[in-house]
Each structure stands twice: as structure tokens, then as C-alpha cells.
Amino acid sequence: MSQVVKCSLCGEKAIAIIPYARLKLCKKHLMEYVERKVERALKRYKLVNKGWHVLVAVSGGKDSSTLLRILSKLSKKYMFKLTALYIDLGIRVYSDKSKQAVVKLVEQTSTPLIVVNVKEALGYSVPELAWKTRRPVCSVCGVVKRYILNATAIELRTHTIALGHNLDDLIAYVLKEFINQNLGQIGKLGPKTETIDGLAIGRIRPLYEVYERESLLYVLASKTPFLPDECPHVRRDSLEFVLKEQLNKLEEKFPGIKMSLARRLALNIDKYPQLQQELSKCKACGLIASGQLCSLCKLTKQALGEPMGPKLRVYIREKINELFGKQDN
Numbered sequence: 001m002s003q004v005v006k007c008s009l010c011g012e013k014a015i016a017i018i019p020y021a022r023l024k025l026c027k028k029h030l031m032e033y034v035e036r037k038v039e040r041a042l043k044r045y046k047l048v049n050k051g052w053h054v055l056v057a058v059s060g061g062k063d064s065s066t067l068l069r070i071l072s073k074l075s076k077k078y079m080f081k082l083t084a085l086y087i088d089l090g091i092r093v094y095s096d097k098s099k100q101a102v103v104k105l106v107e108q109t110s111t112p113l114i115v116v117n118v119k120e121a122l123g124y125s126v127p128e129l130a131w132k133t134r135r136p137v138c139s140v141c142g143v144v145k146r147y148i149l150n151a152t153a154i155e156l157r158t159h160t161i162a163l164g165h166n167l168d169d170l171i172a173y174v175l176k177e178f179i180n181q182n183l184g185q186i187g188k189l190g191p192k193t194e195t196i197d198g199l200a201i202g203r204i205r206p207l208y209e210v211y212e213r214e215s216l217l218y219v220l221a222s223k224t225p226f227l228p229d230e231c232p233h234v235r236r237d238s239l240e241f242v243l244k245e246q247l248n249k250l251e252e253k254f255p256g257i258k259m260s261l262a263r264r265l266a267l268n269i270d271k272y273p274q275l276q277q278e279l280s281k282c283k284a285c286g287l288i289a290s291g292q293l294c295s296l297c298k299l300t301k302q303a304l305g306e307p308m309g310p311k312l313r314v315y316i317r318e319k320i321n322e323l324f325g326k327q328d329n
């Protein structure tokens with residue numbers, strides 16, 4: 001006869017087993033457990049201050065949906081304000097479905113939403129830009145997303161950008177950068193990065209201590225809208241992907257090893273080389289660059305014959321004005 005597994009805290013039916021914490025949790029206690037982890041990260045790593053305006057990047061996936069739902073709960077207690085940003089990359093059905101999930105979620109959490117549509121702003125979607133430049137879709141996507149996140153935060157004058165990276169994502173990136181000996185990149189993978197005045201807004205990662213599995217359980221338990229589908233361009237043979245699989249095997253043998261790496265990394269993050277001294281201002285759009293032009297202006301100059309940073313910034317400003325009325329910029 002099969003026995004029902006019971007919650008370690010209340011004896012109700014458990015829906016999750018958390019091996020490294022030796023806990024079995026029911027729906028309610030699983031939700032509280034993940035919410036407490038995010039709250040603890042906000043305090044432990046000093047991620048937000050009272051009165052801050054936080055731009056939350058939501059893709060419609062499980063992680064950033066967990067992020068928005070929990071930040072929205074915590075924003076009252078810690079007195080910060082949220083605006084959500086969704087970037088429509090133009091990856092056909094996938095982008096349409098993820099946008100629908102985001103729209104539902106912002107309705108439920110009463111969060112203002114800015115939608116930046118890449119095709120509308122630049123005339124070309126991300127896959128079309130990739131085709132024009134003969135670059136991999138994921139590399140073009142990274143450049144476009146990073147630019148839009150930063151430009152929106154600058155135009156909106158938010159204090160920080162919240163990203164949905166979970167613990168598994170971060171550890172896999174760290175190991176990848178370690179294998180490639182890009183130590184300067186590791187320094188950017190802690191719980192937060194600082195703002196560089198006028199050029200780049202800092203980022204926070206409130207899911208720094210949340211395992212990927214926990215964020216999936218959270219969206220399911222809390223009935224948070226999200227899109228379970230993977231982006232059609234994700235490559236299962238990439239180094240990050242394989243590292244994640246191997247790290248899960250390691251975690252099975254040594255429960256908690258990922259968490260302990262993340263915590264130690266956070267303590268050591270300042271010991272990694274800082275890349276800021278090489279940074280300058282893009283000659284076309286004025287945002288952060290490592291040479292004459294920023295990555296987006298370089299990419300669009302190559303693809304379309306013109307650096308599109310300035311136009312994209314105007315498009316974003318108009319979207320903000322539509323949502324909040326004219327700002328005194």
C-alpha cells in the first residue's frame with residue numbers, strides 16, 4: 001500500500017521534496033519557502049532600497065513569472081515600486097504565447113507593463129536580424145535584449161533591473177566562464193551589479209538562491225501564468241545546457257553543492273577582475289560601449305547600414321510616455 005508523503009511542517013499532503021534542506025512541503029509551505037528565499041536574498045545581498053523603482057524583466061517563462069509574483073508581494077512590505085518590461089523578439093508563435101502569459105500575470109499583480117516590439121522598433125525581428133548578419137540567433141538575441149533592458153531602465157530612470165536568473169542558470173554560467181577563463185565575466189554573475197552613471201543601470205537577481213526546480217514548483221503551486229515551452233532556438237548541445245545536466249547529477253550525490261557554490265561566489269565576487277575601466281560611451285546612442293559603438297549599434301550598422309540605438313531609444317521613450325504620460329526628461 002502506497003503511503004502519502006506528508007509535509008514536514010503541517011502534515012498535509014506534500015507536493016515537493018527538497019533534498020538538501022531535508023524538507024517535504026505541501027503547496028502552501030512550498031510557496032512560503034520560495035517566497036522566504038527571495039525575501040532573504042533581498043536582505044542578505046541588499047538588493048533593493050526603500051523608495052526604489054525596479055524594472056522587472058519578464059519573459060513569460062517560469063523564472064521571471066515567479067520573480068514578478070514574489071516581488072509584487074514584497075514590494076508593499078519593503079516599499080519599492082515595480083514596472084514590468086516584456087521584449088517581443090518576434091520569434092513567431094513562441095513570442096505571441098509568452099506575451100499572452102505576461103499580460104495575464106501583470107493583470108493579476110496590477111503591475112504597469114511596457115512592451116518593446118523589436119520588429120516594430122527596428123523593422124526586423126531578432127531571427128531576421130540574425131539572418132541578415134549571419135550570426136547565431138541567440139547571440140543577436142542577447143545583444144538586443146541587453147540593450148533594450150538597459151535603455152528602458154535609463155529612459156524610465158529606474159534604480160535597478162530585476163532579472164529572473166535562477167541558481168542553476170547562474171552556476172552553469174559561472175562554470176562556463178571559468179572553463180573559458182573569462183574571469184571578468186564571473187564578476188558580473190553575483191546577486192547584483194552596480195549602476196554606472198548615465199551609461200548602464202545595475203541588475204539584481206532575487207532568485208539567486210532559488211533552484212530551477214523550485215521556481216517551476218512555485219508557478220505550478222501558485223497558479224501563476226507562465227509559458228512552459230522552451231524557445232525554439234535553444235541548443236541542447238550548448239556548453240551551458242550540458243553543464244546544467246551534469247550539475248544536477250552532482251547535486252544528487254552532494255545535496256546543496258550548488259547552493260554552497262552560489263553563496264561562496266557571492267562572498268568572493270569582488271575578488272574577480274572588474275571590466276569597467278575598458279568601458280566608454282557609444283558615439284551613436286550614448287549608452288555603454290567597449291569601443292566606438294555599443295554592441296547594438298555595431299550589429300544594426302552591419303545588418304541595416306545604420307546604428308539603430310538612437311531610434312530604439314526614441315521608440316522606448318514613446319512607449320513610456322504612452323504608459324505613464326510625458327516624463328520631464
Ligand code: AMP
Nearest residue numbers: 057058059063064085086087163164165
Ligand atoms: P535569458 O537571457 O533568456 O537567460 O533570460 C534571463 C532573464 O532575462 C530572464 O529571467 C528575464 O528576466 C529576462 N528576459 C529574457 N527574455 C526576456 C524578454 N523577452 N522580455 C523581457 N525580459 C526577458
Ligand code: ZN
Nearest residue numbers: 007010026029
Ligand atoms: Zn505544510
Ligand code: ZN
Nearest residue numbers: 282285297309
Ligand atoms: Zn549605441
